[in-house]
Amino acid sequence: MKCEEFESIGLDAGRDSSLSEAEGTAAREHAATCSHCAALQDSWDAAGVELRAFAEDTAMAQAPARVEMRLRQEFRTRHVSMKVRRTAVIAGWALATAAVLVGAVSWVNWRGINSGAAAKQSKTSQVGANPAANNADVANNNAAAQPDSAESETLLADNELSDFTLLPGTSPADTLDAAILRVRMQRSSLGALGLPVNEERASEWIQVDLLVGNDGLPQAVRLPQE
Amino acid sequence: MRIAELERDDVLLRRAAKGDEEAFLLIYRRHQAAMYRFALRMTGNTWAAEEIVQDVFMTLMRDPKKYDPSRGALGAFLYGVARNRVMKHLERLPREVALEEKNEDGTGSGVVLQDASTPASWLEKRERVRQVRDAVQELPVEFREAVVLCELEELSYEEAAQMAGCPIGTIRSRLHRGKALLMAKLEMLRGVPRRASAAR
Numbered sequence: 001m002k003c004e005e006f007e008s009i010g011l012d013a014g015r016d017s018s019l020s021e022a023e024g025t026a027a028r029e030h031a032a033t034c035s036h037c038a039a040l041q042d043s044w045d046a047a048g049v050e051l052r053a054f055a056e057d058t059a060m061a062q063a064p065a066r067v068e069m070r071l072r073q074e075f076r077t078r079h080v081s082m083k084v085r086r087t088a089v090i091a092g093w094a095l096a097t098a099a100v101l102v103g104a105v106s107w108v109n110w111r112g113i114n115s116g117a118a119a120k121q122s123k124t125s126q127v128g129a130n131p132a133a134n135n136a137d138v139a140n141n142n143a144a145a146q147p148d149s150a151e152s153e154t155l156l157a158d159n160e161l162s163d164f165t166l167l168p169g170t171s172p173a174d175t176l177d178a179a180i181l182r183v184r185m186q187r188s189s190l191g192a193l194g195l196p197v198n199e200e201r202a203s204e205w206i207q208v209d210l211l212v213g214n215d216g217l218p219q220a221v222r223l224p225q226e
Numbered sequence: 227m228r229i230a231e232l233e234r235d236d237v238l239l240r241r242a243a244k245g246d247e248e249a250f251l252l253i254y255r256r257h258q259a260a261m262y263r264f265a266l267r268m269t270g271n272t273w274a275a276e277e278i279v280q281d282v283f284m285t286l287m288r289d290p291k292k293y294d295p296s297r298g299a300l301g302a303f304l305y306g307v308a309r310n311r312v313m314k315h316l317e318r319l320p321r322e323v324a325l326e327e328k329n330e331d332g333t334g335s336g337v338v339l340q341d342a343s344t345p346a347s348w349l350e351k352r353e354r355v356r357q358v359r360d361a362v363q364e365l366p367v368e369f370r371e372a373v374v375l376c377e378l379e380e381l382s383y384e385e386a387a388q389m390a391g392c393p394i395g396t397i398r399s400r401l402h403r404g405k406a407l408l409m410a411k412l413e414m415l416r417g418v419p420r421r422a423s424a425a426r
Contacts, residue, residue: 008402018383018394047409048377053351054358055378061266062259063279071254071283072247078287079245 001026006037011044164211164220168194178211178219193221235300236293243290254283257301260379261308267374268312270363278311298388305389309371316367361411369404376401 001010001023010027013019019027031041166172188202211220233249235256241249261282265275285307286293293303362370362378375386376397387397 009398011402011405012398016383016398018398043409043413044405047405047412050354050358050412051362051373051377051408054355054362055380057355057359058263058266058378061263063262063276067258067276067280067283068251068254070280071287072251074284075242075247075250075287079247082245 001030003030003034003037006030006034007040010037011041164209164222165195166220167218170219174213174219178213181210181212182224183208183210190221193218195221236295239286239290239293239300242287250287253286253300257304258283260301261304264305264308264374264379265312267362267378268370269315270359274315278308278315281311282307302385302388306391309389313367357412357415358408361408361415364411365404365407369400369407372397372400373404373408377405 006027009016009019009023010030013024013027031038184205184207186202187204187206188197190208191197191202207224209222209224210218211222213219233252235253238249238253242253258279262275262279265278266272269275269278282304286304293300297303362373365373371390372386375381375389376383379386381389383394383397383401386401387394390397
């Protein structure tokens with residue numbers, strides 16, 4: 001081994017594992033025979049000793065405790081905020097789902113109410129075309145749905161009965177179960193019921209409400225105002 | 227010793243990534259001293275070393291997936307991150323503060339050497355260490371890195387080359403040149419005539 005080669009690879013031959021056994025041996029032999037390289041090796045080793053002393057001086061050095069504290073705090077902040085973010089996302093999705101559900105239920109209810117109202121309206125309009133049936137239906141509905149309304153109609157009938165003129169030979173008690181029947185007749189027909197008739201207008205057609213008893217005979221008569 | 231302390235770094239890191247604080251602290255306690263020493267020896271500045279260590283572990287905390295266990299040990303990965311931070315620091319800032327921590331009155335806190343038999347020998351040794359430290363800090367960054375890794379951290383040439391991201395021959399060359407500069411500097415400081423070949 002020559003001096004240049006020794007200076008480049010032989011100085012640290014003892015610890016350089018990349019050197020072969022033969023290179024290591026050659027370096028040791030060269031240092032033993034060359035005084036210049038031996039002195040260089042001594043100087044190199046002395047520098048190694050100095051560096052080791054320096055290394056020992058800082059061997060026990062470690063980061064201050066405040067670094068660990070800062071890292072710990074950062075770790076907690078980071079992971080707590082991650083948890084909070086995750087919770088917020090889940091809560092957001094839950095709220096959105098709930099809002100959609102509420103909206104859907106409300107819409108379905110609204111649709112149901114609207115279609116019911118439309119059906120009622122069309123039914124009402126159909127009934128309006130046939131007033132008699134309508135009245136009957138309404139009367140039936142009222143009688144079925146509201147028991148109090150029957151009583152109020154009875155009261156109304158009493159009032160109406162007060163407008164009737166009892167036919168001769170009829171007592172007021174006979175009219176309790178009577179029904180009202182509207183008929184059209186000639187004025188002269190009133191005479192047959194025992195009522196006075198103006199001869200001059202005897203041929204006139206008039207509308208008359210008859211109160212017909214259970215036996216089918218008229219009990220009282222009323223001339224509705226036209 | 228608890229079972230958690232025997233767990234591998236990658237297992238601990240996975241746990242830490244899921245929010246296990248104890249696992250993260252175990253990793254930190256395993257590696258912080260080596261990182262701190264490396265940063266301190268490279269920068270010669272305790273504050274910078276502290277910042278670098280914190281930065282290294284912050285990086286690990288923020289993005290643990292950056293570490294791939296199939297590519298090497300966690301220690302090597304952390305060394306790589308620390309090295310990048312050190313290089314950035316050295317590029318950005320001139321050397322400002324001595325390695326030794328200062329007390330409030332400006333005096334050095336010092337390190338008590340266990341083999342110091344007398345105050346005189348202790349002072350002499352402190353002075354030698356200070357000279358070596360100053361000489362190391364004055365080395366160019368590449369040479370300093372080789373000296374710190376191979377001589378102070380006592381890594382093998384292969385490990386140092388892996389760490390520095392260069393071939394073994396480059397590390398060897400840098401170490402030789404760094405050590406030669408170091409010897410020349412120390413001999414000059416001690417009044418020893420400089421060898422002609424030392425700084426070659």
